[in-house]
Amino acid sequence: MGVLNVTPDSFSDGGRYVALDAAVTHGAELLAQGASIIDVGGESTRPRAEAVPVDEETRRVVPVIRGILDAVPDARCSIDTTKAAVAAAALDAGAVIVNDISAGTFDANLLAAVADHDAGYVAMHMQGTPATMQDDPHYDDVVREVGDFLVARLDAARAAGVRDDALFADPGIGFGKTIEHNLALLAALASLVERLDVPVLVGASRKSFLGSLTGAAPVTDREAQTLATTVWAFECGARVVRVHEVAPSVRAARLLHTIATATPEGAAA
Numbered sequence: 001m002g003v004l005n006v007t008p009d010s011f012s013d014g015g016r017y018v019a020l021d022a023a024v025t026h027g028a029e030l031l032a033q034g035a036s037i038i039d040v041g042g043e044s045t046r047p048r049a050e051a052v053p054v055d056e057e058t059r060r061v062v063p064v065i066r067g068i069l070d071a072v073p074d075a076r077c078s079i080d081t082t083k084a085a086v087a088a089a090a091l092d093a094g095a096v097i098v099n100d101i102s103a104g105t106f107d108a109n110l111l112a113a114v115a116d117h118d119a120g121y122v123a124m125h126m127q128g129t130p131a132t133m134q135d136d137p138h139y140d141d142v143v144r145e146v147g148d149f150l151v152a153r154l155d156a157a158r159a160a161g162v163r164d165d166a167l168f169a170d171p172g173i174g175f176g177k178t179i180e181h182n183l184a185l186l187a188a189l190a191s192l193v194e195r196l197d198v199p200v201l202v203g204a205s206r207k208s209f210l211g212s213l214t215g216a217a218p219v220t221d222r223e224a225q226t227l228a229t230t231v232w233a234f235e236c237g238a239r240v241v242r243v244h245e246v247a248p249s250v251r252a253a254r255l256l257h258t259i260a261t262a263t264p265e266g267a268a269a
């Protein structure tokens with residue numbers, strides 16, 4: 001999943017793809033690099049980000065989704081939103097997945113909008129809201145609590161009519177979590193994958209804990225760390241990684257597959 005933020009203020013690429021043609025070109029580039037999904041977002045989710053009104057968020061994302069589909073008709077776009085009205089407009093414009101960092105807890109109508117459009121759905125865990133989530137995150141057992149939350153929210157999505165084979169779950173790296181919480185979730189990722197009976201998505205790309213754990217690397221210098229999380233996530237059984245730089249993760253995933261499926265003589269299958 002390639003990240004396409006059409007926001008003035010996202011933490012690593014804010015402002016770069018606000019112009020429609022720049023956004024569409026970048027989306028097409030990510031697809032050419034091998035992305036299976038382009039995740040279009042019109043509201044920054046960085047810590048302490050301000051909420052964006054529905055009309056403004058819709059105005060940012062819908063033309064970009066249309067533009068990507070005009071340029072690459074078989075592209076698969078997801079819409080990164082927590083709002084039912086934005087999700088519905090994006091799905092009407094041709095997006096096929098809703099990527100919801102609130103797992104249906106911010107807007108009571110969101111899951112029904114997903115079900116009405118027969119769309120895919122990513123339920124992500126977050127403690128608090130983007131405005132408050134990094135103030136003082138606390139868990140007794142982060143792996144168990146994130147797992148419990150995701151199980152409950154996947155059930156809520158099914159109850160709202162979202163198709164079982166359209167669901168993904170995401171532990172929400174960096175969303176209401178300390179460095180230790182992020183590490184614990186990544187360390188236990190294989191057990192989360194086993195517990196959740198839907199494909200797991202991991203979004204660690206360029207996040208601040210990667211900088212903190214590797215000598216205060218700035219956001220512009222976290223690609224190697226991001227790639228390590230891609231390899232780790234796939235080795236733990238995750239099925240999707242959400243990344244800003246698609247080409248390295250695609251190459252790594254293809255090589256992992258080649259290694260895992262090589263014959264006993266060492267030939268590629």
Ligand code: PMM
Nearest residue numbers: 010011045099122124170172173203
């Ligand atoms: N991270 C961000 C935004 N949306 N969605 C999912 N499902 N998982 C994530 O980890 C996630 C997300 C924040 O990163 P960005 O500001 O670079 O988009």
